[in-house]
Amino acid sequence: SPIRTIEPLIVARLRLAFPEKDFSLDRIPSVLTVKEFEQVLHQPPFLGLSFLGIKADPKSGRILQASMRWRLVLVVKASRDLRTRFSGDAHEIGLDAMTDVAIALLQGASLPGIGDMRVTSAEAVYAEGWSDDATVLNQIDFEVAYSTSPAPFKLVTVADLQAIGVTWLNPDSPDPDQGP
Secondary structure (H helix, E strand, O other): OHHHHHHHHHHHHHHOOOOOOOOEEEEOOOOOOHHHHHHHOOOOOEEEEEEEEEEEOOOOOOOEEEEEEEEEEEEEEOOOOOOHHHHOOOOOOOHHHHHHHHHHHHOOOEEOOOEEEEEEEEEEEOOOOOOOOOEEEEEEEEEEEEEEOOHHHOOOOHHHHHHOOOOOOOOOOOOOOOOO
16 A cells, blocks of 8 residues: 555655644645635645655556655745745744755655655645735645555455455445346
8 A cells, every 4th residue: 555655654754844843734635625725724834745646657567666746735824024924034934944844855865665755846836716915835746756566465356355355345245247
């Protein structure tokens, strides 16, 4: 389960510089609705982690060589002057510093037993339909190299799937291919 394995490792890496007492960090969808964004604004400074997808190496054979694509969204809401949004002050971190530190944590870091991370882009973004000059956002896209293979599971029959605990398979359900 690569996604479930990698997420806590990314969070642990980010927590090295963004402690829980000062920064909210949570999983978010890759595209936030206005309502979801409003919820995020109640906990700035905020780091939102999104899974974007998997980009497989076309030369992969039985072992999938891939890059798992992630996005980190940084949200700062300044309570003082508008410049504080970016530069910060003695009381609040600015978006610039958050972005620089997040990139430093993600670029080239190695996740033990998984692979290396690399930042692919960083950019300023805005929330569609939101107009609050005190709030600013950046997003950092990054990839985690990894490989995986289904071979150890030896999945051939439905019984094989049931043996690994696939809970949505119910052996008492009628076979959809057999009709009513």
